[in-house]
Amino acid sequence: MQSFICQPLPMRVRFEAGAIARVGEELQALGLRRAIVLCTPDQSALADRVVTLLGPRAAGVYAQAQQHVPLETARQAQTLAKTLGADCAVAVGGGSTIGLGKAIALDSGLPVVAIPTTYAGSEMTSIYGITESGLKKTGRDARVLPRSVLYDPDLTQSLPVELSVTSGINAIAHAAEGLYASDGNPIIRLMAQEGIAALGRALPSIHRAPQDRQARHDALYGAWLCGAVLGNVSMALHHKLCHTLGGSFNLPHAQTHTVVLPHALAYNEAAAPEAMRGIAAALRGERAPAAIFDLARDNGAPVSLRALGLREEDLDRACDLALSNQYPNPRSLEREGLRNLLQNAFEGRRPV
Ligand code: NAD
Numbered sequence: 044m045q046s047f048i049c050q051p052l053p054m055r056v057r058f059e060a061g062a063i064a065r066v067g068e069e070l071q072a073l074g075l076r077r078a079i080v081l082c083t084p085d086q087s088a089l090a091d092r093v094v095t096l097l098g099p100r101a102a103g104v105y106a107q108a109q110q111h112v113p114l115e116t117a118r119q120a121q122t123l124a125k126t127l128g129a130d131c132a133v134a135v136g137g138g139s140t141i142g143l144g145k146a147i148a149l150d151s152g153l154p155v156v157a158i159p160t161t162y163a164g165s166e167m168t169s170i171y172g173i174t175e176s177g178l179k180k181t182g183r184d185a186r187v188l189p190r191s192v193l194y195d196p197d198l199t200q201s202l203p204v205e206l207s208v209t210s211g212i213n214a215i216a217h218a219a220e221g222l223y224a225s226d227g228n229p230i231i232r233l234m235a236q237e238g239i240a241a242l243g244r245a246l247p248s249i250h251r252a253p254q255d256r257q258a259r260h261d262a263l264y265g266a267w268l269c270g271a272v273l274g275n276v277s278m279a280l281h282h283k284l285c286h287t288l289g290g291s292f293n294l295p296h297a298q299t300h301t302v303v304l305p306h307a308l309a310y311n312e313a314a315a316p317e318a319m320r321g322i323a324a325a326l327r328g329e330r331a332p333a334a335i336f337d338l339a340r341d342n343g344a345p346v347s348l349r350a351l352g353l354r355e356e357d358l359d360r361a362c363d364l365a366l367s368n369q370y371p372n373p374r375s376l377e378r379e380g381l382r383n384l385l386q387n388a389f390e391g392r393r394p395v
Contacts, residue, residue, distance in 0.1 A: 047228040052169065052274050055191040056267065060260065062195035063158055066096050066133060069191050075154065077102040079129040081120065081143050082136050083109070086160070089198070093135050093158070102127040108140040110296065111289070114175040117146035124153060134189075135198075137161035137210070138296065145171040145187035154190040160198045162210040162242070162262060163297065164217055164270025167192070179290045188274070194267055196260040204253050208344045209297035211246045211262055212335065214269035215239050216300045219308060219331070220279050221272035222318035225371035231276050232321070234268045239325035241265030243338065250342040279372040280365075281307035284384075287364045294351050301344045302351060302391070305336035306384045309394040314373035332394035340393075347391025358385045 057065060070078060079102055082090035087106040094101040105120045124132060124147050134144030135158040142165055144155040149171055157166035169188040172181040202210070218235035221227060242265035248258035284307060285299050309332040312319050319331040328334025340346050349355070362382045369376065387394070 048226070049228040049230055051230065051271075052167070052188060054167065054271065056194060057191070058194040058264065058267065060195065060197050060256070062193040063093070063135075063198060064096060066093055066156070066158065066193060067098065067100055069156060069193060070097065070100050070131065070133075073131075073154065073156070073190055075131040075156070076100055077128055077130050078133045078156070079120070079124045079127055079131075079147070080104045081108055081132055081134045081140050081147075082106050083140055086136050086140070089135055089160070093133055097133070102129045105143075108134075108136060108143040110139045111174040111179050112139070112142045112146050112172055114173055116143065117150075117173050121147050121150045124151065129153060131156060131190075133158065135160065138163035138165040141165040141189070142172060144189070146173055148187045149184055152186050155187070156191045156193070157189040158193045158195065158198065159263075159266075161202060161206070161297070162199075162214040162266035162269075164214055164266055164273050167267065167270030168274035170274070174290075177290075179286070181286075194263050196256065196263045199259050199263055200254055200256075204250055205343055206297060207249050207253065207262070208246050208339065208342045209301040211242045211249075211266065212304060212339055212344065213297040213300040214266040215242050215335065216281055216285075216304045217273035217278070218269040219304065219318070219322050219335075220281055221269075221276050222321050223311065223315035223373050224276035224279065227276050231272050235272045236321050236325050238265045238268030238272065239322060241268070243326040246338060246342055277371065279370065280310060280376070283368065283370060284361075284365050288348070288353070288361060291364055292353055292357055292361065294348070294353060298345050298351055299348075301339050302346055302348055303388050305332045305339070305394050306388040308332040308335060309387075310380055310384045311373045318373075330394075336393050345391075348385075348389040349391065353389060355389060358382070358389055361385055
């Protein structure tokens with residue numbers, strides 16, 4: 044029997060096809076009047092749609108969100124929010140855009156309303172990250188947790204298939220590590236199990252038919268649950284490795300999670316048998332590491348760090364960086380095992 048503490052983060056979620064149309068209603072319910080709307084350059088048409096829906100509640104748009112929230116971008120957005128007299132930020136997009144909303148909240152305490160369009164899960168967490176001179180600093184702060192989240196599966200129809208699959212596996216990674224988290228609890232494990240199963244069903248359907256609305260619904264539902272796991276318990280080896288690889292070698296976020304997850308699970312497999320049984324059962328596979336690998340490979344996602352542009356000569360430094368911090372993980376961090384993990388991920392070997 045395991046003892047535990049369970050204190051879920053507060054969340055207000057509206058999950059509905061077409062939920063974006065409710066954004067004005069949502070601001071009204073929260074007593075908010077002037078929103079700065081945030082997006083990436085690619086998604087400015089979507090931000091314009093939000094502005095139209097908000098009418099007089101829209102104060103202006105900042106359309107320069109970028110991956111990993113560069114400090115200069117954060118400062119520009121923070122300044123614009125003040126100049127516009129905004130009393131909240133509406134972040135419409137993936138983890139990069141929601142991360143920018145969090146940077147504004149961290150600076151000024153403005154509440155964030157998030158409208159996620161990927162499966163990354165940032166909207167469910169109080170984790171922020173800001174990158175200065177190539178170094179990403181992360182932390183937790185209750186102010187950055189979005190006040191409300193509008194999940195609209197229709198907005199994910201345009202997410203390219205490869206990014207849908209890798210972003211979905213990024214979400215699964217949160218749940219997988221939640222199942223063996225040192226501070227886990229039974230509610231979080233239920234959410235993790237359900238989230239993995241929903242994404243495990245949905246991603247192959249999206250790969251076959253990207254406009255399948257039921258699959259898009261199921262994937263976003265799974266992503267919500269997996270994001271909530273990330274927000275509530277501590278992550279371990281897999282997330283730390285991806286953070287190192289993404290930050291130090293500038294690898295793409297969702298794809299890196301996709302490549303590393305099977306190998307991080309293989310590393311932890313013997314030390315976390317119950318979690319592995321849960322992951323395998325949710326994916327209807329025999330062994331968790333191979334089931335994740337197959338989910339990626341069979342649905343067109345990259346499976347090797349080489350394919351993401353990492354150089355083999357960088358593996359030793361990646362290993363040193365991964366060992367430079369100790370943190371709770373089911374299996375202790377050992378150089379030889381970690382170096383093998385990285386080599387296997389580099390080569391894209393199927394874990395056996
Ligand atoms: P992203 O937000 O960088 O988006 C990737 C690309 O996809 C962008 O060009 C974006 O414009 C485009 N895009 C997004 N949704 C789309 C859609 N529906 N249709 C078409 N194009 C779309 O990618 P991401 O993986 O969601 O987020 C990655 C970032 O989020 C990383 O910086 C990561 O560290 C951060 N993150 C933070 C947390 C947290 O809790 N703080 C959690 C997960 C991820």
